[in-house]
């Protein structure tokens with residue numbers, strides 16, 4: 381498992397095993413922002429990255445100049461906001477990460493960012509479809525539940541959509557789950573892995589504690605832990621607001637985004653058995669209006685190698701999944717300019733009724 385402690389030692393060790401002829405250009409769109417800057421730094425430390433392209437509507441070249449002084453081999457280039465610069469930033473990219481857009485303020489949901497971020501992501505996705513149609517695209521900008529389907533539509537319209545290469549980044553949810561469960565159990569987070577499925581906002585984030593090392597966590601402890609994992613983002617938004625800085629998670633997100641990019645690079649460079657969660661086009665809950673769903677994915681050279689089923693869940697988790705599917709279906713529909721409300725709503729997960737849109741949830 382990739383943890384904060386292992387990140388740099390792993391990168392350091394692997395520096396000797398990355399062969400000289402493997403070149404991997406990674407592009408960040410939104411590189412000068414709260415996430416973009418630490419993400420640029422973490423990717424500069426990754427020996428698998430040979431070229432780092434940093435684009436932003438403001439400040440890209442400044443961040444690039446700064447991070448380029450870090451004495452690792454990769455070449456860093458910053459780009460000003462102009463169509464030809466965006467083209468140059470994207471051409472030849474193996475991975476494109478998109479954290480461009482506005483973050484939440486207290487009291488806002490991720491869905492409240494739709495109005496601003498949907499068009500930002502749509503326009504950047506158009507450029508990516510034109511200039512880097514074969515790149516693996518990692519969407520960080522919220523609301524991920526909608527920005528990923530929007531990107532898919534853009535790629536379809538341009539005739540270059542490959543569902544194996546489009547990822548909504550949900551890595552932060554498993555990073556948080558592993559950390560929060562270790563705090564309760566008094567264990568090392570490096571040894572804690574919690575599967576998280578669904579989407580990336582509030583109740584659409586479904587931790588499967590029954591599949592963790594601590595399946596017997598129950599009652600109020602379980603409820604509080606699930607809620608903390610689902611609303612971990614709000615914790616950071618509140619803390620930053622109280623501290624006067626504003627914004628949402630940036631450092632932990634940069635760590636999570638860098639881990640996801642590293643996993644894709646490892647898989648594309650031939651490593652097998654690389655797994656990450658990601659919000660991808662998925663058959664698992666398509667019948668419930670959720671053409672996109674996050675679950676454990678095996679990564680390969682093409683991107684998605686295999687989408688793993690959710691696996692055995694308990695009644696409580698069935699209830700959580702049912703709630704998640706209702707919200708997720710609405711978020712996905714909204715991305716397609718259809719904002720009808722959920723058809724069926726469950727308000728109490730403890731009922732564990734596991735019903736969504738009138739259909740029972742099966743254990744997929």
Ligand SMILES: NC(=O)C1=CN([C@@H]2O[C@H](COP(=O)(O)OP(=O)(O)OC[C@H]3O[C@@H](n4cnc5c(N)ncnc54)[C@H](O)[C@@H]3O)[C@@H](O)[C@H]2O)C=CC1
Pocket residue numbers: 409410411412413414415416435436437438479480481482483484493497500504519520521522523524549550551552553580627628629630633
């Ligand atoms: N997927 C996840 O788990 C997480 C997602 N996020 C999301 O990531 C996004 C970015 O968050 P922060 O970095 O904190 O925001 P920020 O405001 O600090 O940075 C955003 C950057 O995007 C740039 N930008 C805006 N429009 C652009 C465009 N058209 N082209 C290129 N660059 C553009 C801005 O100039 C700015 O530098 C937000 O939508 C936030 O909600 C944040 C944390 C976790």
Ligand SMILES: O=C([O-])CC(=O)C(=O)O
Pocket residue numbers: 483484490522552612613614616617628629
């Ligand atoms: O909470 C937010 O708005 C940012 C985010 O997605 C997260 O921290 O998980």
